[in-house]
Amino acid sequence: MSKFERPPGKAKNKAENAAEKRARKKSPESRSKKEKEPSVREVGRDRIDRIGSFFGRMKEGFKNKAGRAGEAISKAAGRAKDIGIAGMETVMGAPEAIGRGVEFGVGALAMTYEKSKDMVVGVKDKLIEAKNSVIARGKGAIEKGMQTVVDAKNATIEFGNRALYRASERISRPFLNFQNRRLEHTVRYVNERVDRGKANKSELAEVKRLLQRLLAHLEGMGDL
Amino acid sequence: MDEKRAKIKKYVEDADIPAELKAKELEIVNDMDLSIPEVKIALTKLIGDEFDKTLDAAGINDVPNDPEVEKSLKEFESESEAAEKDLESDMKIVDENLKDISETSEEIQKAALKAGLD
Numbered sequence: 001m002s003k004f005e006r007p008p009g010k011a012k013n014k015a016e017n018a019a020e021k022r023a024r025k026k027s028p029e030s031r032s033k034k035e036k037e038p039s040v041r042e043v044g045r046d047r048i049d050r051i052g053s054f055f056g057r058m059k060e061g062f063k064n065k066a067g068r069a070g071e072a073i074s075k076a077a078g079r080a081k082d083i084g085i086a087g088m089e090t091v092m093g094a095p096e097a098i099g100r101g102v103e104f105g106v107g108a109l110a111m112t113y114e115k116s117k118d119m120v121v122g123v124k125d126k127l128i129e130a131k132n133s134v135i136a137r138g139k140g141a142i143e144k145g146m147q148t149v150v151d152a153k154n155a156t157i158e159f160g161n162r163a164l165y166r167a168s169e170r171i172s173r174p175f176l177n178f179q180n181r182r183l184e185h186t187v188r189y190v191n192e193r194v195d196r197g198k199a200n201k202s203e204l205a206e207v208k209r210l211l212q213r214l215l216a217h218l219e220g221m222g223d224l
Numbered sequence: 225m226d227e228k229r230a231k232i233k234k235y236v237e238d239a240d241i242p243a244e245l246k247a248k249e250l251e252i253v254n255d256m257d258l259s260i261p262e263v264k265i266a267l268t269k270l271i272g273d274e275f276d277k278t279l280d281a282a283g284i285n286d287v288p289n290d291p292e293v294e295k296s297l298k299e300f301e302s303e304s305e306a307a308e309k310d311l312e313s314d315m316k317i318v319d320e321n322l323k324d325i326s327e328t329s330e331e332i333q334k335a336a337l338k339a340g341l342d
Contacts (some may be wrong), residue, residue: 039287044272044300047300051308066322068322069325072333079340083340124320131331139336148328149328153322153325172261174296175268178300182272211275213235
């Protein structure tokens with residue numbers, strides 16, 4: 001190795017570092033990186049799209065698991081009825097309680113999220129107790145066990161719906177606020193462009209019309 | 225169909241947006257309870273998309289940043305992040321309960337089968 005060659009791992013001198021820094025600064029790659037920095041509108045849109053996908057996954061998982069639990073209850077109730085366990089008529093006669101799944105909008109009902117959460121946390125212990133009881137006592141614990149699973153499913157489905165509603169409600173207000181501010185700011189900007197002669201009045205009229213539609217829509221839905 | 229639904233449906237139908245998005249939005253309007261927040265979010269997003277499309281068509285793509293808009297974006301981001309975390313934790317409770325419900329039901333089924341054979 002000549003004395004002009006740098007041994008591997010040895011630090012570069014200041015001139016080399018500065019030259020590389022300049023090259024990086026001017027490289028098309030770094031320029032395009034800067035140009036590609038997402039705008040507020042892109043960040044907002046990306047965020048709401050990701051939330052939409054997240055909600056979709058949560059709902060789908062909830063729906064599938066609630067469906068499977070409903071099927072398990074139906075099968076158990078059917079078997080219990082076959083061997084003459086009392087009370088199964090009531091369970092079987094209420095298929096809506098067994099088959100109940102995701103219901104959009106149920107979160108708007110009177111019971112609060114907190115109360116529903118307390119209830120659903122409370123039923124977990126009852127379920128474990130019922131399961132152990134059925135394992136230990138067999139036939140003698142079936143009737144009570146069935147009632148426990150049906151009650152637990154009702155409370156769980158209720159809470160799942162309420163949690164979904166609550167989350168979307170928490171997201172809707174700040175999103176609506178952001179969208180409203182962004183659109184208003186854009187209208188102001190277009191207005192200034194018209195004043196400077198850089199945009200025509202028809203463009204301003206169009207964005208203003210859309211903003212009015214947004215405001216009317218939000219007002220009609222009880223927001224802002 | 226109630227008056228509000230018809231009004232919103234007309235709004236979506238008249239919107240200048242891609243057909244695929246329009247079909248998706250119409251599905252929401254037709255199927256969902258309009259009072260739920262998701263409908264508000266979907267329609268507000270639609271209006272924003274239509275708005276942006278109008279701006280793009282007019283060649284206005286250099287809207288400068290605004291501190292108030294950025295602040296509202298930050299609020300939206302942080303609140304949605306917190307809401308997502310809470311929902312994830314709530315749905316974990318739901319999942320565990322549904323699993324316990326299925327397992328208890330299976331035990332009941334087994335006990336009933338055994339009792340039937342005895």
